[in-house]
Structures are given as structure tokens and as C-alpha cells.
Amino acid sequence: DAKTTQPPSMDCAEGRAANLPCNHSTISGNEYVYWYRQIHSQGPQYIIHGLKNNETNEMASLIITEDRKSSTLILPHATLRDTAVYYCIVRDPTGTYKYIFGTGTRLKVLA
Amino acid sequence: NAGVTQTPKFQVLKTGQSMTLQCAQDMNHNSMYWYRQDPGMGLRLIYYSASEGTTDKGEVPNGYNVSRLNKREFSLRLESAAPSQTSVYFCASSEIRGREQYFGPGTRLTVT
Numbered sequence: 001d002a003k004t005t006q007p008p009s010m011d012c013a014e015g016r017a018a019n020l021p022c023n024h025s026t027i028s029g030n031e032y033v034y035w036y037r038q039i040h041s042q043g044p045q046y047i048i049h050g051l052k053n054n055e056t057n058e059m060a061s062l063i064i065t066e067d068r069k070s071s072t073l074i075l076p077h078a079t080l081r082d083t084a085v086y087y088c089i090v091r092d093p094t095g096t097y098k099y100i101f102g103t104g105t106r107l108k109v110l111a
Numbered sequence: 112n113a114g115v116t117q118t119p120k121f122q123v124l125k126t127g128q129s130m131t132l133q134c135a136q137d138m139n140h141n142s143m144y145w146y147r148q149d150p151g152m153g154l155r156l157i158y159y160s161a162s163e164g165t166t167d168k169g170e171v172p173n174g175y176n177v178s179r180l181n182k183r184e185f186s187l188r189l190e191s192a193a194p195s196q197t198s199v200y201f202c203a204s205s206e207i208r209g210r211e212q213y214f215g216p217g218t219r220l221t222v223t
Contacts, residue, residue, distance in 0.1 A: 034211065043115070043201050043214030044154065087153070093209035101153035 004088045009106040012082075018075040020105050022088030025069045030092040033064060035073045036101070037084040044087065044101070047073065078109045112137050115215035117202050123221045124192045132187040132218050134202030142208045143185035145169075145177060147198040148217075154201065160185055161208040192222045 005023040012018040024033065034049040048055055048062045050071075055062045061074040075082055087104040118133045136143065141162045146154040146169075156169030160179040174196060176188045185204075189196060199219050203212040 041199075041217070043203070043217050044212075046211040046213060049211060091209075099154070099156070099212065103151075103153055 003100075004090055004102060006086070006088050006102070006105045008103065009108070011108050011110055012075075012078045014080060014109050014111050015077055018078040018082065018107060018109070020073040020075075020086050020088075020107065021070065022072070023070045024088070024090045027068050027090050028092070030094065031090050032093055033062065033071045034089040034091065034099075035060070035062065036087045036089065037082075038087070038104075039081075039084040047086075078107075080109050080111060083107060083109045114138065115202055115204055115213055117200075117215040117218050119218060120216070121219050123223065124189075125223055126193060128192050129188065129190050130192065131189075132200055132202075132220075133184070134186065134215060135184045136202075136204040136213070137183065138204060138206075138213065139182070140204035140206050140213075141182070142205045142210075143179065144203040144205075144212060145175075145185070145187045146201045146203065147171065147196075148201060149198050157187065157200075159208075189220075192220075194222045196220065197222045 032049050032051050035047040036044040038044045048060050050062045064071045085104040085106050087101050115136045144159040145157040148154050155171050158177040160166045163182045166177050178186045199217045201217050202215040205212045
């Protein structure tokens with residue numbers, strides 16, 4: 001599975017959009033981009049995933065660049081409850097069982 | 112739906128004691144997983160079960176055993192607890208292996 005690089009921390013004002021970047025320059029054709037988050041002391045929560053098209057659900061939007069070497073998770077109107085560590089994971093869902101959770105981005109939403 | 116449930120929420124053991132962590136899911140998922148998370152670190156996979164009746168080792172299986180009791184339940188056993196096993200343990204499930212995973216609330220284990 002491809003490695004990912006995320007900034008260690010970010011701040012965002014409440015009500016504004018939070019844009020969390022992820023670099024995955026070694027991604028291969030079969031690998032999807034997954035995003036999870038972990039709110040303090042809780043189990044990780046699945047947010048969204050995509051292959052090459054942009055995706056949107058009730059929680060967030062995922063923008064994947066045309067060359068698929070990077071992506072951005074967008075929380076359109078961040079709230080204090082969105083303060084969490086966000087993990088970007090790249091993997092082939094038909095491949096091994098592994099999810100490699102790195103150290104993620106610690107997002108702090110400020111009042 | 113409760114999703115993924117784990118018991119107990121907290122546990123303190125003495126070195127050498129044994130215990131079983133319980134996990135159950137009500138989403139009719141085929142695959143289940145056990146992870147551990149040490150302070151300031153990401154999750155590491157201990158064992159997984161791709162489907163009922165099968166189990167496989169993950170990245171850090173030493174000191175642990177698992178049982179896939181039925182489709183709903185997947186337990187993790189520490190036969191002789193060691194301080195190095197102090198961690199937060201998360202159970203997860205997915206519809207099939209490889210799909211997005213849904214996590215339980217965790218069990219916080221301290222071994223003294």
C-alpha cells in the first residue's frame with residue numbers, strides 16, 4: 001500500500017471550511033483513498049473514500065487530483081465537534097487486510 | 112443498531128493474569144479486526160477474521176489469541192498479560208475484507 005504524508009496539525013475557525021491535504025505520490029491504479037477521523041479517546045470513524053472522482057457525502061467532500069498523487073478532505077462548515085485527528089489511508093481494497101494508520105493531522109476547530 | 116460494541120470499557124490486570132476482550136457487531140459484517148493503539152501512535156493490527164471460521168495474524172500478534180465465535184462475535188485473549196500490552200484495544204468490522212471499517216469504542220487496558 002502507498003504511503004501518505006499529512007501535515008501534523010491544522011487550525012480552522014468554527015463555521016469555516018476545513019481543508020485537510022494528503023500526499024500519496026506513489027499511489028497505484030487499484031488503490032483507493034480513505035479518510036477516517038478519531039475524536040479524542042474514541043474509536044476511529046470512517047468518513048469517505050474515493051478512487052479518482054470527487055466524492056461527497058453527508059459528512060465531507062473528497063477532492064482527488066487528476067494525477068491522483070494528492071487529495072483534500074473538505075469539511076464544509078467545521079464545528080467544535082470536528083476537532084479530531086484525521087487519517088488519510090491509501091490501499092487496494094482487493095489486496096491485503098492492512099490499513100496503515102499513520103500519525104494523521106490533528107485538526108483543532110477554534111470558537 | 113448498536114454497531115460495534117466492546118466489553119469491558121476499562122480493565123486493570125496484574126502481570127501474568129489472563130483475560131478476554133469481547134467484541135460484537137450487529138451489522139451482519141463478514142470481516143472483523145482487532146487493533147491496539149499506544150499513546151501518540153497510530154493503530155496496529157493484531158489479528159483479523161476475513162469471514163466466519165477464519166482468523167489470521169496481523170502486524171503484532173505475539174501474546175494474543177483470537178476466536179471468531181460466530182458471525183457477530185470476535186474475541187481477543189491475553190493468556191499471560193505483560194506491561195507491554197498496556198494499550199487501548201479497538202475492535203472493528205467491515206462488510207467484507209477490504210471495505211471501510213467501523214470501529215467500537217475501545218477497551219483501555221492497563222497491566223501493572
